[in-house]
Amino acid sequence: MTGHAVQPAERALIRISPVHQCGYHARHMPVPDPDLLVRLPLFRRVRPEDRVRVAAAGRLRRYERGDVVFEEGEPPDDFVTIVEGRVKIFKRLPGGRDLILQIFGTGDPLGAVAVYEGRPYPASAQALDPTVCLHVPRQAFLGLLEESPALVRGLLSGLTLRLIELTERLSELAGAGVEARFARLFLKLSEQFGIPRDGGRFVPFPLSRQELADMTGTTIETCIRIMSRWGKEGVLTTERDGFVLVNGQVLEQLAGR
Amino acid sequence: MTGHAVQPAERALIRISPVHQCGYHARHMPVPDPDLLVRLPLFRRVRPEDRVRVAAAGRLRRYERGDVVFEEGEPPDDFVTIVEGRVKIFKRLPGGRDLILQIFGTGDPLGAVAVYEGRPYPASAQALDPTVCLHVPRQAFLGLLEESPALVRGLLSGLTLRLIELTERLSELAGAGVEARFARLFLKLSEQFGIPRDGGRFVPFPLSRQELADMTGTTIETCIRIMSRWGKEGVLTTERDGFVLVNGQVLEQLAGR
DNA sequence: CTGTCCCCATGACGACGGTCATACCGTCGA
DNA sequence: TCGACGGTATGACCGTCGTCATGGGGACAG
Secondary structure (H helix, E strand, O other), X not given: XXXXXXXXXXXXXXXXXXXXXXXXXXXXXXXXXXXXXXXXXXXXXXXXHXXXXXXXXXXXXXXXXXXXXXXXXOOOOEEEEEEEOOEEEEXXXXXXXXXXXXXXXXXXXXXXXXXXXXXOOOOEEEEOOOEEEEEEEHHHHHHHHHHOHHHHHHHHHHHHHHHHHHHHHHHXXXXXXXXXXXXXXXXXXXXXXXXXXXXXXXXXXXXXXXXXXXXXXXXXXXXXXXXXXXXXXXXXXXXXXXXXXXXXXXXXXXXXX | OOOOOOOHHHOOOOOOOOOOOOOOOOEEOOOOOHHHHHOOXXXXXXXXXXXXXXXXXXXXXXXXXXXXXXXXXXXXXXXXEEEEOOEEEEEEOOOOOEEEEEEEOOOOEEOHHHHHHOOOOOOEEEEOOOEEEEEEEHHHHHHHHHHOHHHHHHHHHHHHHXXXXXXXXXXXXXXXXXXXXXXXXXXXXXXXXXXXXOOEXXXXXXXXXXXXXXXXXXXXXXXXXXXXXXXXXXXEEXXXXXXXXXXXXXXHHHHOO
């Protein structure tokens, strides 16, 4: 799989279900179980009785791929946490393009930025996969914040981490070319999710060309060009359920160390 | 001043003292007065006795233009607050350019991102003017955090605000051209510091061409081209101690609404 | 007064990457 | 089986902006 040249016909394409822009409102689901909260990092360290309160106040909702969790500019009525699935946080750019700020997964909080101050969401959120989220009404969450220093600490840590990541991306966008940005993106994904395979690393994180383009702040055409060239050069290949970093060395090189 | 065309000879240039890269260590100053803290937003709402503790633990330092307050990658030993002056927060880009993430002024905290988790500073800080900072040792600050919910709230608010601003800049950098970014920069400065003058707005916030370029993520040449063209077109002029937005309409236009 | 230094200004040139246009292929529904 | 659709692929073109090179002008030291 890694050794010989890949024929065009062999190149498996990502199979990503079409995005149905239809659904805004998510399906409601049964009331959450307090034990479920233990699996969410943010709530793990709060007192058990507080978890019960959160569970009682919270609601689970199910989103299909493409469903909107919230839209930029809306007031944050809920504090949202991903129980299962992936959600992209993105801003719409003048000109029609989107810029994906971050992709959150299981256990990550959504809209932590907005909920505390009650500011409108600074970006939109849309499900990438079939996703289940825990919605806790803002007031209930704020009440819990008052009493749980552990929760405040978690929130503060999360914010600082995101802030650091954003400054990093800002400097990449300003300083590095498109190809370098792609290289860094995949190296980061590999570090986070990659598992060894055939001498390379498999990243079980499917993304369409459009999504890749939106993550690096470029156009789909430029993205496709680079990805298809890398495929031919044996640097990185696309599979139906993720990517394979065949030659990490070259990527490190292109990333500019 | 606004009506007639500006001759090249008339265009006053910014007088910005040369940056001496020499000084890293700042001059030490007398122990701070607790009353001084009342003027710093972050400490205003903490209990008076806590302000006394902070004042006792803290030290004032003086920085000249170009002096380094801290460098990217260093561990945050102190929590720093600007008492007087301006400090730029910037990242060095591969290729030698700098990207200014933010310019902080009197009352703003520095390194709030790093101090809580103890992570190394994600960016460097350098004084733009003669500046006085209050340094509170990290441990003392953390102790105070434990006991002062007001301080925690202030920190959280500050971080969320910065996060929102950064996402905004990220999308600008990805979506808008250089000229639009300059227009937005000046409109923001005008909104924050501008005072009406001769039908336009004067922004008493001197910045060199290089600093402007670093704030918008471009090169000094491109910056100079735009600024000198705007000067000729009567859109915006440079003065020794700031800028004059002569025609805000055009800037709004260029900013893309 | 004169040399030096730093900041500002302007022109020429080229490349990176965005835009437009076209085509291929697999999936799905009729 | 056929057609429509969405995602992927590739070529041609060109504008924006980064790079290099050169020159002017004010401030300051000797």
